[in-house]
Amino acid sequence: MEGKKLDQYFKLIKIVTPFILVVLGILGYMAFYSNQFTDVGYEPTQPIPFSHERHVGQVGLSCFYCHGNAEKSASAGIPSTQTCMNCHRFIKTDSPHIEKVHESYNNNVPIEWVRVHKLGDYAHFKHNVHIQAGVSCTNCHGDVAKMNVVKQVKPLNMGWCLDCHRGKTKVEIGEWTKYKVHGEWKKDHQGFIAKDKCSICHY
Numbered sequence: 001m002e003g004k005k006l007d008q009y010f011k012l013i014k015i016v017t018p019f020i021l022v023v024l025g026i027l028g029y030m031a032f033y034s035n036q037f038t039d040v041g042y043e044p045t046q047p048i049p050f051s052h053e054r055h056v057g058q059v060g061l062s063c064f065y066c067h068g069n070a071e072k073s074a075s076a077g078i079p080s081t082q083t084c085m086n087c088h089r090f091i092k093t094d095s096p097h098i099e100k101v102h103e104s105y106n107n108n109v110p111i112e113w114v115r116v117h118k119l120g121d122y123a124h125f126k127h128n129v130h131i132q133a134g135v136s137c138t139n140c141h142g143d144v145a146k147m148n149v150v151k152q153v154k155p156l157n158m159g160w161c162l163d164c165h166r167g168k169t170k171v172e173i174g175e176w177t178k179y180k181v182h183g184e185w186k187k188d189h190q191g192f193i194a195k196d197k198c199s200i201c202h203y
Contacts, residue, residue, distance in 0.1 A: 043151035044114040048097050057145035063137050070127040070137075078113050081105045116150050117141065123158070123201050133194075136172040139164070161201070165194040 055061045064070060069077035081104045092098050104111045117140070119125055131137075137144070142153035154160060163169045 039152050040155055041151060041153075042116060043149055044116060046114055046149075047112055048100050049149070051148045052144040052150055053146055053148045063144075071131050073128055074124070074126040076127045078115075081111055084111075116152055117156065119156060124203060125201070139169075139172050158201075162196055165196045165200075 056063070066079035066083055067076040069075055081101060084101045085105050088098050088101050093102070101111070103109075130140075140154055140156065141150075144150055160169075164171060
């Protein structure tokens with residue numbers, strides 16, 4: 001009789017164990033590996049300390065001075081050393097950090113900036129489409145004008161993107177642009193809902 005109960009007990013364990021492992025796996029992923037928990041707060045050390053707070057917040061440089069591709073193509077792009085040299089050929093030339101910029105320029109070797117924001121290879125994001133629609137850079141990148149060191153402040157996961165596309169998120173409008181709906185130019189995103197079909201981002 002005891003052997004029979006023991007057999008039933010082991011059978012139950014065999015049935016329940018896979019479910020327990022799946023649940024633990026999902027909980028473990030959510031706690032340690034999901035986009036929201038691993039990338040928010042990511043703040044890599046750059047080869048040359050570049051302060052957006054100084055250049056954008058104080059000097060007043062536009063995002064597009066360094067990331068001009070954002071208006072014209074899918075990728076925002078990383079500024080070339082030539083872009084830095086436009087100012088630093090004359091400004092703070094005695095700084096050891098600026099010496100590295102001069103060295104990069106003189107040797108024609110790009111500065112190896114560390115990328116902060118990156119989507120999975122299975123998702124496609126077009127900067128130019130969002131910029132031309134009037135979406136401000138701060139919606140996705142946070143207020144970089146106040147960041148001495150740039151870090152990721154938004155999860156950039158699918159749920160977060162869909163909340164915006166479905167009108168659940170308040171969208172800040174870029175002062176430099178407007179967007180067009182049904183042939184009419186608008187000045188704000190009140191009631192604006194973007195497409196949320198799978199093929200829009202996954203193709």
